[in-house]
Amino acid sequence: MSTSTLQSRSAPHRPPNFCSSLPSQLALLIIYDVFFHPLAGIPGPFWAKVTDLWHARQMATGVRHKLLYRLHQKYGPLVRLGPNTVSVDTVEGLNKIFSATAPIDKSPFYQSFTPGFKSSFSSTGSVFKEKKSILAQAFSQKKLDAMESSFMHHTNTLCRVLKTDKEAELDESLSAFTIDILSDVCFGESFDLLHHPEEKKNITRGTLWRWPILQKTLRAFSHKFSRRDYPAHRAIGAMIKQKQKPSGREDIFNYLLSATQRATGRPFPDSEMFGEAIVLFVAGSDTTSTSLLTILWHLMSDKRAYDALANEIRSNFKSIDEINYQEAQHLPYLRAVIEEGLRILPPNSGFIPRQVMPHDTPFTLHDRVLPVGTEIGVANLALHRNPLYFSDPDDFVPERWIKDGKIVKAGNAAFSPFSKGPRSCLGRTMAYMEMTLVLAALFLELDIEFKDPEAEAKHGFGARDAFVLVRPMVNVIVKPRGEE
Numbered sequence: 001m002s003t004s005t006l007q008s009r010s011a012p013h014r015p016p017n018f019c020s021s022l023p024s025q026l027a028l029l030i031i032y033d034v035f036f037h038p039l040a041g042i043p044g045p046f047w048a049k050v051t052d053l054w055h056a057r058q059m060a061t062g063v064r065h066k067l068l069y070r071l072h073q074k075y076g077p078l079v080r081l082g083p084n085t086v087s088v089d090t091v092e093g094l095n096k097i098f099s100a101t102a103p104i105d106k107s108p109f110y111q112s113f114t115p116g117f118k119s120s121f122s123s124t125g126s127v128f129k130e131k132k133s134i135l136a137q138a139f140s141q142k143k144l145d146a147m148e149s150s151f152m153h154h155t156n157t158l159c160r161v162l163k164t165d166k167e168a169e170l171d172e173s174l175s176a177f178t179i180d181i182l183s184d185v186c187f188g189e190s191f192d193l194l195h196h197p198e199e200k201k202n203i204t205r206g207t208l209w210r211w212p213i214l215q216k217t218l219r220a221f222s223h224k225f226s227r228r229d230y231p232a233h234r235a236i237g238a239m240i241k242q243k244q245k246p247s248g249r250e251d252i253f254n255y256l257l258s259a260t261q262r263a264t265g266r267p268f269p270d271s272e273m274f275g276e277a278i279v280l281f282v283a284g285s286d287t288t289s290t291s292l293l294t295i296l297w298h299l300m301s302d303k304r305a306y307d308a309l310a311n312e313i314r315s316n317f318k319s320i321d322e323i324n325y326q327e328a329q330h331l332p333y334l335r336a337v338i339e340e341g342l343r344i345l346p347p348n349s350g351f352i353p354r355q356v357m358p359h360d361t362p363f364t365l366h367d368r369v370l371p372v373g374t375e376i377g378v379a380n381l382a383l384h385r386n387p388l389y390f391s392d393p394d395d396f397v398p399e400r401w402i403k404d405g406k407i408v409k410a411g412n413a414a415f416s417p418f419s420k421g422p423r424s425c426l427g428r429t430m431a432y433m434e435m436t437l438v439l440a441a442l443f444l445e446l447d448i449e450f451k452d453p454e455a456e457a458k459h460g461f462g463a464r465d466a467f468v469l470v471r472p473m474v475n476v477i478v479k480p481r482g483e484e
């Protein structure tokens with residue numbers, strides 16, 4: 001097998017073909033990739049320079065995000081992750097790659113999302129812009145304000161279920177909570193997983209969508225995997241239902257269903273709507289529940305921060321009915337714990353890949369020219385823990401976001417949990433609203449602690465990198481506030 005077959009799809013940089021035997025071609029390719037390739041001057045592990053299999057293997061370990069952090073500490077701002085792939089962990093990288101005017105687009109990696117269905121997430125250019133202009137209306141602050149009562153309804157349910165159960169797998173409860181919210185505001189009908197946790201077990205099978213070949217293989221062995229019991233199918237089912245019987249509310253997905261294509265004046269085809277349903281479902285639920293779990297885990301590990309948040313919430317609200325986003329969003333410590341949770345372990349901690357597109361002037365980063373076709377991405381965890389931008393970067397310190405009793409408005413240029421520029425997160429405001437309201441309610445109503453604090457301290461927070469982090473299991477004991 002020649003290394004060229006292992007190079008990334010665009011593989012624009014190839015050596016001249018002088019030798020005909022396979023071993024000599026292989027040797028030539030390796031020498032070329034290491035010493036003469038346009039990216040040869042960029043440091044990185046040896047095997048990363050010669051084959052994409054190295055990166056694929058690191059992804060499979062689930063700890064690629066931590067490896068990238070270490071590699072940047074060792075090699076500096078640019079690290080070669082593949083023959084044609086480069087990672088960066090600096091503000092210069094962030095600003096140049098995600099700038100609206102950069103000759104950069106999403107990398108072919110995104111084609112692996114929603115396999116078989118087109119979606120805005122994997123599209124580029126005018127196809128994406130058309131969908132974005134429709135979805136942006138659904139995420140306007142005015143529309144989100146109208147969703148606040150749904151958010152509080154599910155927040156109340158979460159508090160009630162936790163109070164009744166007394167013990168919980170917090171990762172599962174938060175995941176059910178965010179899926180319930182999303183299915184409600186997106187498709188007009190909540191999946192109600194908080195009351196039917198057994199359904200959740202089926203829904204988690206949907207992670208197979210990220211590995212289409214594995215999915216096909218498993219399906220060949222078991223009919224279970226072709227049942228309508230994983231999120232893509234649930235999302236599609238909900239979407240079809242919504243199409244046939246509109247809820248009468250301005251649910252997020254209604255904007256897409258009632259839109260017409262600019263080119264034809266006709267509605268978008270169902271296959272495209274399926275892709276959008278899946279993307280919204282995954283983008284909006286896993287990210288938010290993982291962030292919430294990260295924040296709560298760090299608060300339970302740090303009594304001082306836990307008490308500071310509890311005091312702030314309990315002195316500002318007397319009952320859960322009083323909680324509202326208008327006030328809660330201005331509580332400095334609450335906002336600071338959210339920012340710090342998103343900094344210390346952003347849900348997209350690994351690598352957000354883009355590709356250098358044809359352009360007139362060379363695209364440079366840290367004085368290196370990155371040729372057209374180079375896959376270039378920001379290593380989010382490494383960026384958020386880069387000591388150039390954050391002191392004591394491995395410590396959870398909400399106070400770093402507060403100055404003179406107020407939240408630091410301008411933030412930090414290196415803070416990028418939602419990415420930046422035209423392809424940044426569409427649901428950012430919704431995520432802040434959801435996280436603010438539920439944290440306020442949990443800290444007002446309940447006392448939550450680890451079931452096994454020693455084990456949690458020993459093992460740390462073991463989220464795994466699968467593009468969006470996969471939540472670790474976190475067992476907790478829940479008591480109504482103040483109860484011994």
Ligand code: HEM
Nearest residue numbers: 120121283284287288291348417418419423425426427431
């Ligand atoms: C804490 C919660 C969240 C975080 C940290 C987050 C983070 C991100 C990031 C980093 C991206 C860019 C990914 C990439 O370029 O590969 C993204 C995109 C996106 N997010 Fe979020 N997200 C969150 C919540 C949400 C929510 C609640 C929704 C709404 C349903 C949402 C909808 C989207 C969509 C539609 C995109 C794709 C935008 C595009 O195609 O350009 N996200 N998000």
